[in-house]
Amino acid sequence: MADIAGLLSEVVGHAHVLVGDAIAADYTHDEALTAAPVVPACVVRPSSTAEVSEILRIARDQRVPVVARGSGTGLSGAAVPRADSLLVSFERMAQVLEIDTDNHVAVVQPGVTLQQLDEATAAAGLVYPVFPGESSASLGGNVATNAGGMRAVKYGVTRHQVLGVEAVLAGGEVIRTGGKFVKSSTGYDLTQLIVGSEGTLALVTEATLKLYPRPAHAATVLAPFDALDGVAGAVAPVVGSGIGPRILEYVDSLTMAAITGNVGLDLAVPAEVAARASAYLVVVLESDHDDRLEEDVARLGELLSALGAIDVYVLPPTAGTQLISAREKAFFVAKAAGADDIVDVVVPRAEIPRYLDRVGSLAQEHAALVTGCGHVGDGNVHLSVFQPDPERRHALLGALFEAGVDLGGAITGEHGVGTEKKQYFMALTDPATVDLLRRIKAAFDPDGILNPGKIFD
Amino acid sequence: MADIAGLLSEVVGHAHVLVGDAIAADYTHDEALTAAPVVPACVVRPSSTAEVSEILRIARDQRVPVVARGSGTGLSGAAVPRADSLLVSFERMAQVLEIDTDNHVAVVQPGVTLQQLDEATAAAGLVYPVFPGESSASLGGNVATNAGGMRAVKYGVTRHQVLGVEAVLAGGEVIRTGGKFVKSSTGYDLTQLIVGSEGTLALVTEATLKLYPRPAHAATVLAPFDALDGVAGAVAPVVGSGIGPRILEYVDSLTMAAITGNVGLDLAVPAEVAARASAYLVVVLESDHDDRLEEDVARLGELLSALGAIDVYVLPPTAGTQLISAREKAFFVAKAAGADDIVDVVVPRAEIPRYLDRVGSLAQEHAALVTGCGHVGDGNVHLSVFQPDPERRHALLGALFEAGVDLGGAITGEHGVGTEKKQYFMALTDPATVDLLRRIKAAFDPDGILNPGKIFD
Numbered sequence: 001m002a003d004i005a006g007l008l009s010e011v012v013g014h015a016h017v018l019v020g021d022a023i024a025a026d027y028t029h030d031e032a033l034t035a036a037p038v039v040p041a042c043v044v045r046p047s048s049t050a051e052v053s054e055i056l057r058i059a060r061d062q063r064v065p066v067v068a069r070g071s072g073t074g075l076s077g078a079a080v081p082r083a084d085s086l087l088v089s090f091e092r093m094a095q096v097l098e099i100d101t102d103n104h105v106a107v108v109q110p111g112v113t114l115q116q117l118d119e120a121t122a123a124a125g126l127v128y129p130v131f132p133g134e135s136s137a138s139l140g141g142n143v144a145t146n147a148g149g150m151r152a153v154k155y156g157v158t159r160h161q162v163l164g165v166e167a168v169l170a171g172g173e174v175i176r177t178g179g180k181f182v183k184s185s186t187g188y189d190l191t192q193l194i195v196g197s198e199g200t201l202a203l204v205t206e207a208t209l210k211l212y213p214r215p216a217h218a219a220t221v222l223a224p225f226d227a228l229d230g231v232a233g234a235v236a237p238v239v240g241s242g243i244g245p246r247i248l249e250y251v252d253s254l255t256m257a258a259i260t261g262n263v264g265l266d267l268a269v270p271a272e273v274a275a276r277a278s279a280y281l282v283v284v285l286e287s288d289h290d291d292r293l294e295e296d297v298a299r300l301g302e303l304l305s306a307l308g309a310i311d312v313y314v315l316p317p318t319a320g321t322q323l324i325s326a327r328e329k330a331f332f333v334a335k336a337a338g339a340d341d342i343v344d345v346v347v348p349r350a351e352i353p354r355y356l357d358r359v360g361s362l363a364q365e366h367a368a369l370v371t372g373c374g375h376v377g378d379g380n381v382h383l384s385v386f387q388p389d390p391e392r393r394h395a396l397l398g399a400l401f402e403a404g405v406d407l408g409g410a411i412t413g414e415h416g417v418g419t420e421k422k423q424y425f426m427a428l429t430d431p432a433t434v435d436l437l438r439r440i441k442a443a444f445d446p447d448g449i450l451n452p453g454k455i456f457d
Numbered sequence: 458m459a460d461i462a463g464l465l466s467e468v469v470g471h472a473h474v475l476v477g478d479a480i481a482a483d484y485t486h487d488e489a490l491t492a493a494p495v496v497p498a499c500v501v502r503p504s505s506t507a508e509v510s511e512i513l514r515i516a517r518d519q520r521v522p523v524v525a526r527g528s529g530t531g532l533s534g535a536a537v538p539r540a541d542s543l544l545v546s547f548e549r550m551a552q553v554l555e556i557d558t559d560n561h562v563a564v565v566q567p568g569v570t571l572q573q574l575d576e577a578t579a580a581a582g583l584v585y586p587v588f589p590g591e592s593s594a595s596l597g598g599n600v601a602t603n604a605g606g607m608r609a610v611k612y613g614v615t616r617h618q619v620l621g622v623e624a625v626l627a628g629g630e631v632i633r634t635g636g637k638f639v640k641s642s643t644g645y646d647l648t649q650l651i652v653g654s655e656g657t658l659a660l661v662t663e664a665t666l667k668l669y670p671r672p673a674h675a676a677t678v679l680a681p682f683d684a685l686d687g688v689a690g691a692v693a694p695v696v697g698s699g700i701g702p703r704i705l706e707y708v709d710s711l712t713m714a715a716i717t718g719n720v721g722l723d724l725a726v727p728a729e730v731a732a733r734a735s736a737y738l739v740v741v742l743e744s745d746h747d748d749r750l751e752e753d754v755a756r757l758g759e760l761l762s763a764l765g766a767i768d769v770y771v772l773p774p775t776a777g778t779q780l781i782s783a784r785e786k787a788f789f790v791a792k793a794a795g796a797d798d799i800v801d802v803v804v805p806r807a808e809i810p811r812y813l814d815r816v817g818s819l820a821q822e823h824a825a826l827v828t829g830c831g832h833v834g835d836g837n838v839h840l841s842v843f844q845p846d847p848e849r850r851h852a853l854l855g856a857l858f859e860a861g862v863d864l865g866g867a868i869t870g871e872h873g874v875g876t877e878k879k880q881y882f883m884a885l886t887d888p889a890t891v892d893l894l895r896r897i898k899a900a901f902d903p904d905g906i907l908n909p910g911k912i913f914d
Contacts, residue, residue, distance in 0.1 A: 036741040102693040102807030146642040173889040180805035185603040186867040192649035213699040238561040241669040348637035350559030432630040443896035
C-alpha cells in the first residue's frame, strides 16, 4: 500500500493521502448501529473529477478496492471501508456549482451537504425537496443510497430529483448522463441505474438536481388516534383526497413521547387525550396561497375527524416546525434509548395497517420491543428494534423483512442495503434477479474494485 | 424457420403463429416516416407470461432475433421487425389486471391501450397522466420507448409512472421489479433500466403504474405572440410562477393553421391578431377547485400580457378540448402535408429561444422548411422537416441534433432512438458511454437476440 500512497500523492498532493494513525476515526464508520468500524488502508481526498479519474485508474491497475464516502451519515454500512481499501472522501469536492433559476436545477459536487444546498436554493426562492432528516448528509451519499425522507409523499425521493450525473467508471473513464431536462428517450437510463447503487457501479462527481418553487406557507396538523390501525387506515383517504400533503407521518405514542421529550417540546395535547392516544398522524400542508392553505387545513380537519381521530390540532407555526425537526431526530433518540437495530421496510401504503399488525405479533413472538414511526404516505415504516440477543434479533429482522415483502413491499425504502441488510436482501431476492445484478455490476466494474461486498456478494 | 414455427405452435397454439402470407402488413412497420416495412420470419401471439418465457427460451436456443410489438404507433422504428426475426405481438395480453384505488396504481398487461386504461381509471376518478397523443398506443410500447406527451410538464413521462414491471429475460427467466410503492433503495433500479430500453434488454409482460386523482376542472388559455422568441421566452416565467400547468405548448402559426384546419376548428382569434401572430402559447391549467382555477387563469393572463402576448384568450371548454386533440394529431397532419422526417430534440427549457433561433438558421442554410410545435414546458421541441433530398436532409438532421446536444440537450425526448435516429445517436454519444451501453446489453442478453440493431450497433 506504500506504493499506492505514493502514486496517489502524485495525484492529489501529499497532504490529501492519509495512512495509519493519520486516519481519523470518522473515516472508519457510518451511522449504522450494527456495523463495526474498519480502518481503511488509505484515505484519499480528491479535489476534482480529473483526480478521481486518476485515482480509479491507479486502483484498477493495482486491483485495490475503492469505497466512496460523503458525510458518513448512512445507516446501512455502505460507506464503511474495508481494511484493504482506498477510501475516497469527497470533502474537498463540496461546491454548489450552479443554481439555475430559469431551468430550476442545481448542479452540485458530491461533498455538498443538504444544509449548504438548502441555503443556496432558499436564496433563490427554490427548494431541493429531499429532507432525509440529517442535513449534514452529503448529496453524493444521498445519490448513492437514494435517500428519502418525510417529503417523499409529495416530491418523491432522491432518484426523482436527479436529472443527470457526471460519474467516473472503474477504469477511470468519465461519463455524463442526462442533463437539465426531465425527459429523454435517448438510450438506457444510466442516471437511474447509478442512483441507489451505493458506490458499486461508479463514483458520482457531479449531480444535476431538480428544484421546485419554495411554497410560501405551510401548516402542521396533529391528530391523535386511539389505535394504530386508525392512523394507518387514514392514510389512503388523506392521499386520495387530493389535498397533496408535503408530509404524512405516523408516530406511535412511545416514539412521540421520546422525540418531543428529547427536545423539550410541549404540543399542548390535553393529558386525557394523550393518555388515550396510541398513535399520532402528523400532516404538513403547503401552498403559495394563504387562503387555500386555510381551506385545505379545514377540509383535512373534517376528514380526520370523520376517520376517527380523537381530536385534530393545528399546531402554532413554531411548534409545527419543532415537531418536524424532533421527528427528524428520531434515529438519534432511538440510538440513545439503546435500540439494537433499525429497519425501514416499504410496503404499499394501503397495506400499512396489515403490516403494523404483523409487526406487533412478530415483536411479541420474538420477545422484543419494536417502536416506530414512518412515512406512511409513501408506505415507508421505520422501526426501532430492541432485542440485544443477536440470534433472536436476526430471526426477528428476517421475519419483519419477509412480512414486508409478502405484502408486496421491499426491504428498504431509503436506507439502502449496504452490508447490514445484505443477508436479508440475498435471502429474499430471487436468484435470477441477483444473477442479473451481478452481471450488471460486472458490466460496469469487471475487476470488482468498486465497493465490493456491498448490496450483494 | 419451419421448425421454429412448429415449436412455437406447441406453446401458443397453431392459430397464433403466423408465417408468410398470413402475416398482415400491419406487423411490418411502425409509424416512423423513414423506416421501410419488413416482413418478419414469423409472428407469434402469446397469451401469458409463461408463453412469453417459452418463446424466449426457444428463440435463445435457436439464436433467432426477437422483436416485441405493441400497437405499432412508435416513431423511430424500434418495433419494425427484421426479416430473420420472430415478432412477438402482445395483442392477446391486453388486460387491465387491476385498478387499485387505495394505492393509486394500475397493473396492466403490455397490450393494453392508453384508451382502455383511460376508461378504466376514469371510472375510479383517477388518471394515468401520460398522453402521448395517440390513444391506440399500447402501454408495452409506451414503457419500451418511455413515451411522453403534453402533460409531462406537470406529471413527467412514462418512466415517472412505472413503479415496477414483470419482465422476461432473454433466457426465459421471469423477474419482477419494484412494486406498488414510489420508493425503494433495495438494489439497482432495474425498472428504470428496462423502461426506455426499446425491447433490447427484456420483454415487459406486466407493468405497475402510478395513478393520480383526476382533477375536476380544467381551462385552456391561448396566447398569440408576434415572434417565436416571445413565446419561447415566456416558458421559464410561467413555470417559475408556481401555477403548475398541466400543459404548456408552443405551436408556430403554420402548424396552428394546419392542425386547426385539419379538424375544422375555429378558435375565434380576430383576423388581425392571427395575421400578426408568429406563434402561440397554449396553456392548460387544472384544479379540483373551480374558484382556484379561475384565480390562476386570471394570474396567468396578467403574466402572459406582461410577457408580451398580443392578447390572451380563455377558450370555451369545447374549443379547448378540441385544440388539445387537434394538437395531438400534429404528427398525422405533418405526415399528410408530406413532411420528410420529424425530430423531437429536448433541451433545457430556458434554452428554447436559442434552440429555435438556431433551427431557423439551419433550415435556411439547408434550404428546408422546418415547422414545429412542442412541449416547451419541458424543453421538448417537435419539428417537421420538409427536405426530400435524403443527403441534404441527413445533413440537416445531424445539425439539428448537434445543436440540441450543444445546448445541453438530447436527441430525443420521447420518441426513442430505434433504427431511425441510431446513426445520429452513435455520432453524438461519447464512446465510453456507448461501450458501457453495450456491456449492459450483454449483461441482459449475452446472445444478442433481443431487438438487435436498435438504439446502437
